[in-house]
């Protein structure tokens with residue numbers, strides 16, 4: 001049972017996430033030949049206040065890029 005997990009920061013359009021799930025599913029089906037019902041795709045969304053790079057959260061980066 002192939003299981004693919006994707007971690008994203010929060011805030012994307014639900015339709016874009018649904019499209020991502022479809023594309024990941026299709027890639028696994030095509031590349032591994034796995035039965036469709038056996039494929040699992042999990043998308044995790046992390047609040048931008050809970051994701052840091054270089055000790056700056058994505059929320060802080062957003063604020064800085066807005067000039068805050």
Ligand SMILES: O=C(O)C/C=C/C(=O)C(=O)O
Pocket residue numbers: 007008009010052053
């Ligand atoms: O785009 C996302 O969902 C997550 C972005 C992460 C970064 O920009 C980073 O880790 O620097």
